[in-house]
Amino acid sequence: EAGVAQSPRYKIIEKRQSVAFWCNPISGHATLYWYQQILGQGPKLLIQFQNNGVVDDSQLPKDRFSAERLKGVDSTLKIQPAKLEDSAVYLCASSLIQRNTEAFFGQGTRLTVV
């Protein structure tokens, strides 16, 4: 089966610009996660969707970050305006909810804000 797809792989922007990341989860996976992984740290959960509803967005900086999951499939994560400290890898993951399983990850988008 196809894995979690993310694009782009790399992005360089200037501070105060906006950027968007796209994620296509594994087919049939109702749960979708966005993580921020700063260099040298573990992934931090930004937002979790179940179908197209938000389960947890407590650590999402809502003044600049937004995410949506239209029709319960693809998802986009947006940053506007970007700050230098947003430089990180943004990981998307998906999982099933009907049975006990792990999260499957995409290869991530490396964002550099200059």
Next chain:
Amino acid sequence: AQTVTQSQPEMSVQEAETVTLSCTYDTSENNYYLFWYKQPPSRQMILVIRQEAYKQQNATENRFSVNFQKAAKSFSLKISDSQLGDTAMYFCAFMKRPGNQFYFGTGTSLTVIP
């Protein structure tokens, strides 16, 4: 809130030797899963092994095994017969059930020395 602690930022092991990576977690939940993920330089998160909290038997996957001490909230990973391809970041992760929220530790960088 759930926290996952990995107290060893870096470790090294000689090829073919055995190494143990430590992880502790803090939770008030009774229903949860624990995972070890591997992240090589390619950034792709790969599941190594998982443990269901209600199972007393420690999980084993080929050269990888865990020592799960539920009362102590400890979940260590043992890698036997270490191989050069085991060189990577290793993350301990906690998944709360229901809801499937995933929380990660800060990671341990493992280097296998030829």
